[in-house]
Amino acid sequence: MADEIAIESSLREKRRFKPDPAWSRRANLPGKAAYGRMVKEAEKNFQRYWARHARENVSWFSPWKKILDWKPPFAKWFVGAKTNVSYNCIDRHLEGPNAWRRNKAAIIWEGEPGDRRVLTFGDLHREVGTFANVLKANGVKKGDRVVLYMPLVPELAIAMLACTRIGAVHSIIFGGFSADSIRDRVQDAGAKIVVTADGGWRRGQIVPLKKMVNDAIRKLPEVGRVIVLRRTGQDVPMRKGRDVWWHEQTEGVSPECKPAKLDSEHPLFILYTSGSTGKPKGILHTTGGYLTHVATTARYIFDLKEDDTYWCTADIGWITGHSYVVYGILANGATSVMYEGAPNWPDEERFWQIVDRYRVTVFYTAPTAIRTFMRWGEKRVKKYSLSSLRLLGTVGEPINPEAWMWYRRVVGRNRCPIVDTWWQPETGGILITPLPGAVETTPGSATRPFPGIFPEILNEQGEPCRPDEGGYLVITKPWPGMLRGIYGDPKRFREQYWSKYKDLYFTGDGARRDARGYFWIMGRVDDVMNVAGHRLSTMEIESALVSHRSVAEAAVVGRPDEIKGTAVVGFVSLEGGVEAREELRDELRQHVAREIGPVARPDEIRIAAGLPKTRSGKIMRRLLRDVAAGRETTGDTTTLEDFSVLAALRSDED
Numbered sequence: 001m002a003d004e005i006a007i008e009s010s011l012r013e014k015r016r017f018k019p020d021p022a023w024s025r026r027a028n029l030p031g032k033a034a035y036g037r038m039v040k041e042a043e044k045n046f047q048r049y050w051a052r053h054a055r056e057n058v059s060w061f062s063p064w065k066k067i068l069d070w071k072p073p074f075a076k077w078f079v080g081a082k083t084n085v086s087y088n089c090i091d092r093h094l095e096g097p098n099a100w101r102r103n104k105a106a107i108i109w110e111g112e113p114g115d116r117r118v119l120t121f122g123d124l125h126r127e128v129g130t131f132a133n134v135l136k137a138n139g140v141k142k143g144d145r146v147v148l149y150m151p152l153v154p155e156l157a158i159a160m161l162a163c164t165r166i167g168a169v170h171s172i173i174f175g176g177f178s179a180d181s182i183r184d185r186v187q188d189a190g191a192k193i194v195v196t197a198d199g200g201w202r203r204g205q206i207v208p209l210k211k212m213v214n215d216a217i218r219k220l221p222e223v224g225r226v227i228v229l230r231r232t233g234q235d236v237p238m239r240k241g242r243d244v245w246w247h248e249q250t251e252g253v254s255p256e257c258k259p260a261k262l263d264s265e266h267p268l269f270i271l272y273t274s275g276s277t278g279k280p281k282g283i284l285h286t287t288g289g290y291l292t293h294v295a296t297t298a299r300y301i302f303d304l305k306e307d308d309t310y311w312c313t314a315d316i317g318w319i320t321g322h323s324y325v326v327y328g329i330l331a332n333g334a335t336s337v338m339y340e341g342a343p344n345w346p347d348e349e350r351f352w353q354i355v356d357r358y359r360v361t362v363f364y365t366a367p368t369a370i371r372t373f374m375r376w377g378e379k380r381v382k383k384y385s386l387s388s389l390r391l392l393g394t395v396g397e398p399i400n401p402e403a404w405m406w407y408r409r410v411v412g413r414n415r416c417p418i419v420d421t422w423w424q425p426e427t428g429g430i431l432i433t434p435l436p437g438a439v440e441t442t443p444g445s446a447t448r449p450f451p452g453i454f455p456e457i458l459n460e461q462g463e464p465c466r467p468d469e470g471g472y473l474v475i476t477k478p479w480p481g482m483l484r485g486i487y488g489d490p491k492r493f494r495e496q497y498w499s500k501y502k503d504l505y506f507t508g509d510g511a512r513r514d515a516r517g518y519f520w521i522m523g524r525v526d527d528v529m530n531v532a533g534h535r536l537s538t539m540e541i542e543s544a545l546v547s548h549r550s551v552a553e554a555a556v557v558g559r560p561d562e563i564k565g566t567a568v569v570g571f572v573s574l575e576g577g578v579e580a581r582e583e584l585r586d587e588l589r590q591h592v593a594r595e596i597g598p599v600a601r602p603d604e605i606r607i608a609a610g611l612p613k614t615r616s617g618k619i620m621r622r623l624l625r626d627v628a629a630g631r632e633t634t635g636d637t638t639t640l641e642d643f644s645v646l647a648a649l650r651s652d653e654d
């Protein structure tokens with residue numbers, strides 16, 4: 001990170017979209033005035049405001065003695081109260097005025113090979129109770145960590161909810177991670193039990209999950225139990241005395257398991273994020289505050305109604321899946337669609353088939369997926385009616401205005417509001433976002449903070465930035481879903497998030513706020529370059545490149561340069577059918593100069609067949625920086641999705 005931060009932010013977007021009045025009238029937050037009242041309420045007393053949401057959106061066994069105990073950087077929310085997450089996601093939909101939801105679909109699941117299952121809230125109650133009893137029978141006690149390494153099948157949600165039912169702490173490892181990553185995480189979490197499956201389906205192939213687990217824990221005798229779900233059906237080696245089958249364990253077991261009355265601050269889960277350096281970070285979330293945050297934000301941002309069919313395409317192994325496939329959605333008694341496999345299996349229309357088949361109403365995905373759909377061509381989407389859709393969302397990275405407009409037109413048919421939601425694994429839930437029906441949107445901006453969230457943009461000295469001046473994004477007041485620590489490493493927690501500015505949460509993102517108060521997130525500040533004394537956001541240059549009709553995807557990195565300090569290198573992949581002409585490189589350089597300004601003009605354009613990405617679809621700029629500088633890659637590449645892409649980039653060097 002350079003020493004001064006006047007991040008120059010030059011992209012200007014003029015298009016605006018007002019909420020449709022008919023839409024607003026029906027919304028859970030019906031229009032601007034209601035929104036204004038909520039903002040005022042939160043500003044007046046943010047603790048009382050969150051306490052109101054905690055009462056309205058979460059059921060408690062006993063009340064709190066104190067709303068917030070804040071000893072920076074350690075927060076406790078709803079101190080002394082007791083609740084249970086599985087109770088909130090299941091049981092309360094079987095009782096009282098909501099008892100009719102017993103036979104409402106909680107999970108609509110589709111496997112990649114085309115198999116389908118629907119689990120009602122009643123089914124979920126039985127399955128979760130049964131598996132909670134299985135966990136207990138296998139020695140799992142309150143506070144124990146349970147590692148889940150599973151495909152995207154209903155049993156993953158069942159296992160999560162079963163853990164929460166008895167107060168065990170789950171740590172989900174995304175099914176794309178390798179044996180090494182599993183071993184590090186199992187060890188760091190100190191887990192003695194792993195729940196996995198024989199395999200999962202991905203692009204027609206079996207991902208050998210059980211085999212991976214075997215390799216990972218071969219030298220970890222402390223893992224005494226592995227419960228294996230049969231999913232793909234091939235033979236897998238089972239180690240006697242350690243490995244048992246899910247279907248045998250659950251046979252004849254009682255489905256009745258009382259939800260434990262857990263303290264609001266009882267640990268709920270640990271989720272590892274790889275971070276840019278070596279050791280994985282275990283982000284720790286707890287019970288009452290987290291649930292309040294995800295249930296409340298899901299209700300207002302996704303505008304969940306009794307008859308909605310909501311689909312978030314994220315894997316449950318990411319925070320997005322934890323918060324907005326499972327917990328926030330089921331807590332609202334809403335129906336959550338889950339799909340196991342790849343978007344292009346058996347062809348590029350799979351997602352749209354799913355939307356039409358179940359008549360999905362709310363659809364939440366990532367900008368990288370949207371750009372992929374763009375590359376596959378809008379014909380693929382236009383073939384489908386998609387008439388059930390009423391609201392679209394994105395998360396994961398800044399969305400370039402071209403992709404936003406395409407999403408609105410081709411998927412939303414100019415009819416659906418788009419919520420561009422900014423948050424992080426550390427924040428637990430969404431922090432900056434439009435509220436559909438109340439906030440005017442503009443392509444590329446996550447707009448305003450969710451009421452009750454207080455972000456600020458500061459310069460290096462800790463002073464607030466002027467409108468449109470780029471700086472560091474911080475959150476100035478605690479919020480209920482905030483991480484409670486890095487598991488087992490309070491020192492790293494302080495250093496990483498709380499040392500840059502005293503008692504303020506440092507997000508690690510650069511951003512600017514415009515004169516209207518809208519936030520424009522520029523991505524991780526590690527991705528900001530200092531070019532000839534100007535601080536430029538790689539994301540803005542990428543956005544400019546992608547706005548050129550020939551470019552499908554772009555990644556921009558800096559390369560050490562004797563004269564300018566840093567030279568700008570743009571890696572691009574082209575739209576289908578576009579030829580990699582030599583003149584195109586110059587054309588693209590000029591295009592960026594026109595869109596942003598001459599200082600941002602890339603010094604070099606490299607045309608590549610594909611860009612190296614993590615399994616969550618983020619471009620691995622660290623690797624591209626090495627390629628651009630002609631260095632060997634020394635860092636961790638275990639999260640890379642497709643190794644051949646990196647090899648191809650290197651062999652392309654001249």
Ligand code: WT7
Binds near residue numbers: 420507
């Ligand atoms: C980083 C977190 C829930 C996040 C899942 C990925 C970037 C996320 C947006 C958005 C601009 C965004 C930020 C954030 N980000 N959403 N709507 N607009 N940037 O988790 O991989 O740890 O990434 O994603 O830079 O810090 P992650």
